[in-house]
Amino acid sequence: MSARAAAVGVLMRRRSWRWVEALPWVAAIAGFFLLPNYLQLGTQILVMILFALSLDLLLGYTGIVTLGHAAFFGLGAYTAGLLATGGWHEPLSGLVAAAAVAAALGLVAGFVILRTSGLALLMLGMAITLLLYEVANNLNGLTGGADGLSGVEIAPLLGRFGFDMYGRTSYLYALAVLFVAFLLVRAIVWAPFGRSLVGIRQNPARMQAMGVSVFARRLAVFVLSAGLAGLAGAVSAQTSQFASLDNLSFDLSGTVLLMLVLGGPGRLYGGFIGASVLMIAQDGLAKENPVFWLFWLGLFVILLVVFVPGGLLGLRARLGLGGRDG
Amino acid sequence: MDEGLALRCEGLCAGWGETQVVSGVDLRLPAGEVLVVLGRNGVGKSTLLSCIMGRAARHAGTLEVAGRSVVGLAPFARARLGVGYVPQEREIFPSLSVRENLLVAARPQPGGWTLEQVLELFPRLGERLRNGGNQLSGGEQQMLAMGRALMGNPRLLLLDEPMEGLAPVIVEMLVGVLRRLRAQAGLSILLVEQHIGLALEFSDRVVVLDRGQVAYDNQDGLVPPDRARIEALAGVSGEG
Numbered sequence: 017m018s019a020r021a022a023a024v025g026v027l028m029r030r031r032s033w034r035w036v037e038a039l040p041w042v043a044a045i046a047g048f049f050l051l052p053n054y055l056q057l058g059t060q061i062l063v064m065i066l067f068a069l070s071l072d073l074l075l076g077y078t079g080i081v082t083l084g085h086a087a088f089f090g091l092g093a094y095t096a097g098l099l100a101t102g103g104w105h106e107p108l109s110g111l112v113a114a115a116a117v118a119a120a121l122g123l124v125a126g127f128v129i130l131r132t133s134g135l136a137l138l139m140l141g142m143a144i145t146l147l148l149y150e151v152a153n154n155l156n157g158l159t160g161g162a163d164g165l166s167g168v169e170i171a172p173l174l175g176r177f178g179f180d181m182y183g184r185t186s187y188l189y190a191l192a193v194l195f196v197a198f199l200l201v202r203a204i205v206w207a208p209f210g211r212s213l214v215g216i217r218q219n220p221a222r223m224q225a226m227g228v229s230v231f232a233r234r235l236a237v238f239v240l241s242a243g244l245a246g247l248a249g250a251v252s253a254q255t256s257q258f259a260s261l262d263n264l265s266f267d268l269s270g271t272v273l274l275m276l277v278l279g280g281p282g283r284l285y286g287g288f289i290g291a292s293v294l295m296i297a298q299d300g301l302a303k304e305n306p307v308f309w310l311f312w313l314g315l316f317v318i319l320l321v322v323f324v325p326g327g328l329l330g331l332r333a334r335l336g337l338g339g340r341d342g
Numbered sequence: 343m344d345e346g347l348a349l350r351c352e353g354l355c356a357g358w359g360e361t362q363v364v365s366g367v368d369l370r371l372p373a374g375e376v377l378v379v380l381g382r383n384g385v386g387k388s389t390l391l392s393c394i395m396g397r398a399a400r401h402a403g404t405l406e407v408a409g410r411s412v413v414g415l416a417p418f419a420r421a422r423l424g425v426g427y428v429p430q431e432r433e434i435f436p437s438l439s440v441r442e443n444l445l446v447a448a449r450p451q452p453g454g455w456t457l458e459q460v461l462e463l464f465p466r467l468g469e470r471l472r473n474g475g476n477q478l479s480g481g482e483q484q485m486l487a488m489g490r491a492l493m494g495n496p497r498l499l500l501l502d503e504p505m506e507g508l509a510p511v512i513v514e515m516l517v518g519v520l521r522r523l524r525a526q527a528g529l530s531i532l533l534v535e536q537h538i539g540l541a542l543e544f545s546d547r548v549v550v551l552d553r554g555q556v557a558y559d560n561q562d563g564l565v566p567p568d569r570a571r572i573e574a575l576a577g578v579s580g581e582g
Contacts, residue, residue, distance in 0.1 A: 211446045215435045222433040225395055226447035227421030227494055 032109030040288045044191055048184075051142055055183035061295045066101025067195055068276045071245035075273070076282030077205055078215030078237050080130075083269045084141025085245055087125070087148050088118040092246025094152060097165045097259035105171035107179075111193065111250045118246020119239050126238035130231060136302035142266065145149070149264040164260030168253055179255065186255035193251050202284060213237055215284075230282045278317060280327025289328045347526055348373045348498045348530030349394070356386075356393035362401055365554040369532075370561060373408075376524050376531045377561055378541040380576040381551035387534045388430055390551070391423075391500045394532070395427045396420050407498060422449075426496025430503050432487040433479060436476035440467055442580035444493050445474050454495040463519055464489050481512035486544040488519070496532055499523070499531045505540060513540075550575045553564065567571075 047058055067089055074080040095114040104110060129140040152159045159165050172178040177185045204210045212233055215223045220230045253259040262268060271294075279290025294313070301309035324331045347370040356364040364386040371377040381387050392398035394405065396417035405413055412420050421427070435443055444457060444467075461468040464485040470478065478486065484504055491499060504520075505513045517540065523529060524544060534543035542548065548567045550558035557575050560567045 208446055208448075211438055211442045214437050215446050218435050218437060219433055221417070222429075222435070223447065224417040225397070225421055225427045225429075225433075225492070227418050227449060228447050229416070229418045270527060 018075035021177055023073040037285075038076045040285065041195065048187055048191075052182070052184075055187040057208040057295065057299055059183055059186045059190045059255050060252075061291050062187070063248050063255070064272065064275060065287045066190075066194045066251065066271050067245055068279070068291050069194075069198065069201055069284070070241045070248060071272055071276050072281055072284065072287055073201065073205070073213075073237055073244070075243045075276060076286065077210065077213040077217065078234060080234065080238070081138060082141040083138055083266070083273065084143075084264070085241075085272060086264055086268040087141070087145040088122060088242040088245035088254070089268065089272075090148060090152070090259075090261075091121055092118045092249030093253040093259040093263040094159060094165065094249075094272060095246070096250035097253040098158065100168040100170055100254070100257075101165065105169055107173055107189070107254050109172050109245060110170075110254060114250030115243045115247040118249070119243030122239040122242025126235045126242070130234050130238060142269070145266060145269060147262060149261060150251075152261055159259075162261060164258055164262075165253075166258055168257040168259065170254050170257065170341070178259070183255070190251050190255055193247065197247060198284075200207050201244070205284065207238075209233070215295075217282075251337035274317065276327075278320065278327055280329030280331075283326075283329045286327055286329055293328070346373055347371060348407070349377075349532060350404070350406045350409075351394075352404045354390075354393065355401040355406060356389055356398050356403075357401060358389070358398055359443060363398070364393065364551075364555050366403070367549075367551070367554075368559075369549065371530055371532060374528060375547060375563075376533060376545035377547045377549065378545050379532065379534045379551060380536070380538060380541055380572060381548050381557075382536070382576055385551045386554040387391055387551055388502055389554075391427065391429075391502050391532070391534060393571075394420075394500060395425060421494060421496075422521050424495075424497035425500065426491035426494050426498065427485045427500045428491045428502060428504060430506065431485045434483050435472065435477040435479065438475050440473050440478070440486055441471045441549075444489070444490050446541055448493040449495055451495045455492045457493070460489040460492055463492075463521065463522065481508050481515075481547070484512070484516065488516075497528060497530065499529060500534075501531060502534045503536060505535070505537060517543070536576070538549065538576060542567060542569065542572075549570065552576075 044062070048055070051058070071085050074082060092114040095117045096110045099110045099113060117127070125144050129137050132140060153161055170179050173185055173189055178184050205213070212223060212228055216230050216233060223230055249263055252263065275290035275294050276286050277290070278294060279286030279288065297313065298309070301312070320327065349368055350367060351367065351369045354364060354367045355362055367390060369377065379387050379390065389398050393400055396412070396415060400413060404411065407420065407423050407425055410423065412423065435446070444460060450456070455516060466482060467485055467489055470482060475486070501571065504516055508516070523531060533541065533544060546560065546563035546567055548558070548560045549556055550572055552575055558568070558571055
């Protein structure tokens with residue numbers, strides 16, 4: 017249908033790249049060369065950015081508030097980990113498999129929980145995470161239970177680049193996966209499908225009246241988001257060569273939500289800011305004051321949420337430095 | 343015979359939850375025609391449109407679009423059958439630009455409305471394409487709401503008081519647009535209005551609602567509408 021193709025073209029052309037969008041990638045590459053001792057932390061940050069990006073599709077764009085996103089992250093981590101311990105060591109196929117398994121759970125879970133909204137949706141998401149947590153906890157022989165899944169051996173990337181103890185391959189691997197996933201998400205949110213998600217967030221009844229099946233769109237984005245969360249979990253397991261119950265914890269669901277809200281939901285880059293700020297602050301402040309740093313973090317988050325609802329990126333827009341929300 | 347009707351309902355009772363607002367309304371809108379629904383505030387005009395779209399609950403009665411019952415169909419399925427709905431509140435997406443509002447759920451059809459044609463109908467929107475939906479005047483919002491509905495290529499257009507609260511110059515412009523839409527082959531319009539003089543310019547087919555029921559029925563349009571009766575039933579004091 018050429019008319020539709022033309023309409024898509026009009027929407028897509030609108031969103032050319034702005035130079036500020038290069039900043040996070042330049043910073044990430046600079047970090048690789050300038051901070052060789054922090055590559056492990058950097059890899060963890062990149063993983064959390066990818067995880068937050070997947071949540072942004074749900075929370076920031078579609079307006080689905082969930083506290084159960086760790087289910088998909090954890091499932092991706094265990095899938096990638098179990099493939100490796102089971103003898104399949106090639107990383108890229110492991111990634112794809114983990115994302116597919118997480119997306120499949122997203123399809124089943126989404127089919128049930130997206131029929132609800134508000135509190136019920138929140139509770140069902142948490143319940144699914146709890147179920148998976150207990151399954152992983154009880155399948156001791158397979159998952160290592162509370163000790164976690166160790167012995168995750170990953171073959172060299174593309175047969176050449178081994179995952180060494182310095183974390184160089186891990187860092188670049190995580191960065192590459194994040195970049196590809198980001199390109200995908202960016203294209204999606206500016207396409208008519210993504211615009212319709214924003215419409216659904218702002219007025220689902222109106223989208224319905226325009227002929228859009230809100231349930232089908234929400235389910236589609238839920239599956240996509242679950243797959244990306246699984247991808248993040250898989251990168252985590254492959255680069256740390258470890259998967260644990262923490263990957264399926266309620267705590268992780270809350271942390272990624274905090275990161276996204278801190279950075280600014282619905283702006284693509286919220287996770288970049290939120291995950292970086294939170295994890296660098298955690299690393300630095302926790303060394304100084306391992307107990308009390310959370311107090312300052314909590315105070316900061318309260319002030320931010322009350323006075324700058326759009327997160328740190330919202331602050332930038334508010335100061336008139338550009339940045340329209342999506 | 344029903345094939346020739348864009349909209350038909352019989353004994354339609356509708357409301358919100360348990361509350362009934364519309365009681366036993368019969369409507370027959372032949373394809374390509376304009377039917378005007380008049381009535382004072384709160385008599386159930388908007389609820390009637392909402393029920394046709396599938397938002398308000400149908401309590402009883404039949405409801406057919408183009409000869410097909412839409413009872414039990416979700417709103418999006420009714421829209422895909424060709425129902426376009428421009429609500430009184432306009433419901434512009436504030437975070438989407440004007441262009442995105444127009445294209446986000448467009449359903450292009452061969453020979454149907456295109457972005458260019460809609461912008462030709464509403465030149466003002468062409469100047470505002472990059473504006474956010476929250477950066478528009480009331481008149482521009484109304485134009486966008488109507489243009490967006492046309493991008494869905496409806497066969498039955500539900501318009502809920504499109505002139506309400508707008509400046510005279512904008513009203514004049516919208517009247518011109520409605521005349522052009524009336525002349526479009528295959529498009530049927532159900533127009534809810536409070537302004538009797540304006541409404542009667544568009545059609546002899548008139549229904550007046552009062553307390554949820556049809557108080558005056560000239561929807562066959564066989565005789566000229568009885569203006570004195572309509573004003574007695576639906577008139578606002580001071581209106582000329």
